[in-house]
Amino acid sequence: MTPVSPAARPVVLQARGLGKRFGATLALDGVDLALRAGEVHALMGQNGAGKSTLIKLLTGVERPDRGSVELDGRVIAPSTPMEAQRDGIGTVYQEVNLCPNLSVAENLYAGRYPRRRRLRMIDWRQVRDGARSLLRQLHLELDVDAPLGSYPVAIRQMVAIARALGVSARVLILDEPTSSLDEGEVRELFRVIAQLRERGMAILFVTHFLDQVYAVSDRITVLRDGCRVGEYAVADLPPAALVNAMVGRDLPTVAGADAERAPPPDAPPAIDAQGLGCRGKLHPVDLQVRRGEMLGLGGLLGSGRTELARLLFGLDRAERGELRIGGERVELKHPADAVVRGLALCPEERKTDGIVAELSVRENIVLALQARQGWRGMSRARQDELARQLVQALGIKAADIETPVGLLSGGNQQKVMLARWLVTEPRLLILDEPTRGIDVAAKQELMAEVTRRAHAGMAVLFISAETGELTRWCDRIAVMRERRKAGELPGGSTEARVLAMIAGD
Amino acid sequence: MNAVAPAATSAAAGRRPWWRRRAQVPLLVTLVLFVAMAGAGGVLYHGFLTPQVFLNLLIDNAFLCIVAVGMTFVILAGGIDLSVGAVVAFSTVLLAELVQRHGWPPLAAIALVLAVGTGFGAGMGVLIQRFRLQPFVVTLAGMFLARGVATLISVDSIDIDQPWLASVANLRLPLGGGSMLSVGALVALAVVAAGALLAGASSFGRTVYAIGGSESSARLMGLPVDATVVRVYALSGFCAALAGVVYTLYMLSGYSQHALGLELDAIAAVVIGGTVLAGGSGYVLGTLLGVLVLGLIQTLIVFDGELSSWWTRIVIGALLLAFCLLQRLFRRKEIKP
Structure with a gap:
């Protein structure tokens, strides 16, 4: 070209x-x-x-x-x-925004159908012929009467482009x-x-x-x-x-993310995945997070970050590879298996996967701990104590520990989510985009507490799309690309290096 | 998945005529079921396979058919309308009240009933669209409201002896060979024809399908989603009111307890007719077939004479389940969202 x-x-x-x-x-x-x-x-x-x-x-x-x-x-x-x-102006979106239930031809002409003169009814013959000739311009031979959903995403994308062409x-x-x-x-x-x-x-x-x-x-x-x-x-x-x-110009590393925090390189691994993979979702990945270490996991949307987290937490079952938690070989069939072994996952979608909006701050915080304890109850005094501790440690702004979580701001909801897992004192905490949609101050408080816990020996897997956060907070950065691990970078690497690895340059 | 080009060629080679497409299978199954049931009736019962038996299916289920056509659009758009049975009852009461007790000319009364039903549906549509309320809840409220108001107008059944209405009710169109159709049945057929045309060849109809497939996509494709949602419920309200008029002629009375549970029969007919409950796929003609299947089950039980009429319900329930399962199996293979 x-x-x-x-x-x-x-x-x-x-x-x-x-x-x-x-x-x-x-x-x-x-x-x-x-x-x-x-x-x-x-x-x-x-x-x-x-x-x-x-x-x-x-x-x-x-x-x-x-x-x-x-x-x-x-x-x-x-x-x-x-x-x-x-x-x-024609647009083709990342997620193809056409209707899978309609035929290919109809997706090309929806909203601007050719009409017959009588009764202004849609002229389907013209729709089909027009669709074929539009697709031919892109050298595509499709059955224009088949539902769009019966074609793979790549073809749907071409159809979306053809639609944009069709509106001249x-x-x-x-x-x-x-x-x-x-x-x-x-x-x-x-x-x-x-x-x-x-x-x-x-x-x-x-x-x-x-x-x-x-x-x-x-x-x-x-x-x-x-x-x-x-x-x-x-x-x-x-x-x-x-x-x-x-x-932009490389920002100087923020205070606190310097070498003194780095865990001793001989710390035993909290979790050790060898060739962990799942067909169609993730190519085999080797990943190790040592005790007291904060490992950043970067990559684009769809690069396999979240998929890896799901495998580690037992949300999806690994088809190959082996996983050791605290040196012991395990096979996670269910998230409960992971929780029992001291893993915790703060999911990306806190609204749908995380908080229970109607329950109070206290109830949300003790939820995971109680689940692990099973039917044995936990005294109210103990619950109050735990909740108060964490509300203070994370700076959760709520009128009271009995306030329903739904009334809190997004940042504070996120902190409650984190608190829930921190009370279980996990061996490994997986944070999937914990900072999405929350303000800077809340982000700082949240990460400060996570860092403090890491000092105390908790391993952290920190997933983020923002390279700045990865370089600022993490001891080591692993980058995912196209559903495999692209490589690892030491903590304190420049954003440019991380970005270059993410983009595959 | 390989490169695009081979996928494209294999797709072209895999072109199938419409009746071989998977999405059509539930509809074909309904057709086969109808023919098989009719055949079984013919073998089992004397005098079953006469034209009038089948025309009676239409005469006796005209109101259900009309309601079900409106319901088809609602379900295609991914919604539900639970108010239609109550709107039918309300329409019978309003029509009877106006004509019998207030001496309105029948045609004026019918026009008003249709306008009220349409407006009622449009109102629910606005609530659903503007305030993002669940169609289930809004139309449930509409159902209580419509039947409640019908009871307010008249607790008792109002019999109709207005001469013009009575003569229209008894009017029969002879089709030769002693068979005939009622006015209600003709209206139902007209509604089915208009509905099929509207769904298949108008931009309103196609937008309904698009919304049922993916509302956000429909919006980004630049289709008038908001207006269409309101119109869909207005259409369903209109169909319910029209069915109410037909029902009034059929029963020659207006009563707040008419058409109890009709909305559920209509939903059953739509689903058995091959429309997917999640929206986006189905046909108005399939709905007609669904109504006929329901009517045929009833007729078979009447011909038998010994079975409890509740068997109708049991069979409908079983069919409904079977069709939902069938749809799930076939849709999953054809369309990956």
């Missing part, structure tokens, strides 16, 4: 000064973006940099607080996805289209992208994978913390520079 001469291409879509605030957070702060006909434009940035917000504004899912969007020199302000489509899009937005595709499918997608570029379409391509950016893009816009860092021609921005632009 030869880089085009940047100046020659006319700008199709020009966004100026787009800003969007969600509650207290400024998600996007005066961002400019220019998409040119016949160019693939990569949008890069870390989690939370504002990529998804920008896409939501362009596709009418959200409306900007300020700024404007021009398409072919005409100002547009789509307030629904349908309006954006009519304006000529001038601009095509591909939001992480490759995250659920395998290598061959990615190649096929790139072939289609190249073909659309030939036709003069302006394409915005969002991805986490650096190699993919360099494989198809002509131009790169980098976002960081809701701001535009800059727009670059691909040739002017080598991968290392791109990563630096995404991360």
Whole structure:
């Protein structure tokens, strides 16, 4: 793919000064973006940099607080996805947003059916013929009458692209289209992208994978913390520079994450997985967490982070490999097996998998301990004592330990979740994205207590999508990519190194 | 999974005509069941296989058929409407009250009944859509409300002797060979035809299917989800009111305790007709078939003469379970969400 001469291409879509605030957070702060006909434009940035917000504004899912969007020199302000489509902006989302129960043809034409003149009924013959010719443009031969759900995700993605083409899009937005595709499918997608570029379409391509950016893009816009860092021609921005632009200058390591905390390297492993894997979910992984060690686990959505945590905790059964907990070989059939052996998991979705909103802070905190004790009761005085201790240690802000957890803020709910597992004094604590959606202060308090426990000998597996958190808090960082372990980095590595390993550069 | 290209070719090669598609299997099973039951009836009972027996299925179940068509749309959109039986009862009472006790011209009264039913359904739709309430709860409340108000209007059954209504009720369309259809049955057939057209070839109908498949996708595809949800419940309310009019003609009375449990029969008919309870898949014509199967079970038991009529319920219950299982088996293989 030869880089085009940047100046020659006319700008199709020009966004100026787009800003969007969600509650207290400024998600996007005066961002400019220019998409040119016949160019693939990569949008890069870390989690939370504002990529998804920008896409939501362009596709009418959200409306900007300020700024404007021009398409072919005409100002547009789509307030629904349908309006954006009519304006000529087609979008293919990460999770294919089509209806699996409808036929392929119908998914291509829903919302803009050709009608027969009499009674304005849908002309199905025209729908089918149109669908076939649309798909043929992408060199796809599908049974257009089959339900979309009978095809694999890669094909559904192609259908989504065909739909975007069908609405005669001038601009095509591909939001992480490759995250659920395998290598061959990615190649096929790139072939289609190249073909659309030939036709003069302006394409915005969002991805986490650096190699993919360099494989198809002509131009790169980098976002960081809701701001535009800059727009670059691909040739002017080598991968290392791109990563630096995404991360910003490397922050000095925050106090507390220095060498003194590192556990003695000869500490016995709390948990030791050798070749642990499960077909279709996780390639065999070796992983060791020593007593008193905080191991970070990084990787993109779908890289296998959560899958690994589920295997370690017995939520899914490992099909191969062996697992030792405290030196003893075990086979976890059920989370209860893991809990008995001193494992604890703070799940990602606290609302659905974690807290019981109607129960009080005290009841939520003693839940896991009580479950482990079985039918033997726990005195009320003991319960109160435990709950008070943890409320204080974690700085949980609640009127009273009898307050229903549902009334607490997100950060405090998360702390209650953590408290529940801390009272069981686990050998290994698995934290799956514990800091998602909670404020900075709560994050600090939460991690301070976890760190303190780690000093006392608890092993921690800390899963996070934010590289900054991994480098700040962890003694060692393991990175997952494409459902296998990509490698390990020592604690205190720069964010850029972690990011590079995550992106597979 | 390999590269895309081979998958694409094999998909094209695997093209099957519609009757071989897995999603159609439950519908085919219903059809086979209907034919088999009719055949068994013919063998067992004298005089069973006459045209009028089958036309009576339509005459005696016209109101169920109309309600079930409305219910089909609700279920296709992934909802449920428990209020329809009560709305039928309410409509019979309102119609009888207006015509018998207030001397309204029948056509004006019917128009009002239809408008009230539609508005009632639309109201529930707004509650469900705007406030994100569970359809189950909203329509349960609607059910209590409608039957309660019907009882407020009149505790006792109101008999109808208004001459025009009585003559329409007794009107029969001869089909030759001594067989005939009632006005109610004709209305039911018209509703089925209109429903099938609406579901299959209007953008409203297709949006209903899309919502049942994935509401968030439908939204991102730019379909008018909110308006469609309200319209679906309005349509169901309209069908219930229309069924109420037909029921009034059938019974020539209005009574708050008419059509008890009709909503459950309607749901059963829809499911046995091949519509998936989770929404997104099914046919209005399948619903007609489901209604006919229910009617046929009843007819068989009547012909037998010795079986308790409660056997109808038991058989319907068993069929319902069997069909849900069947759907689960076939849908799972065809569609991976």
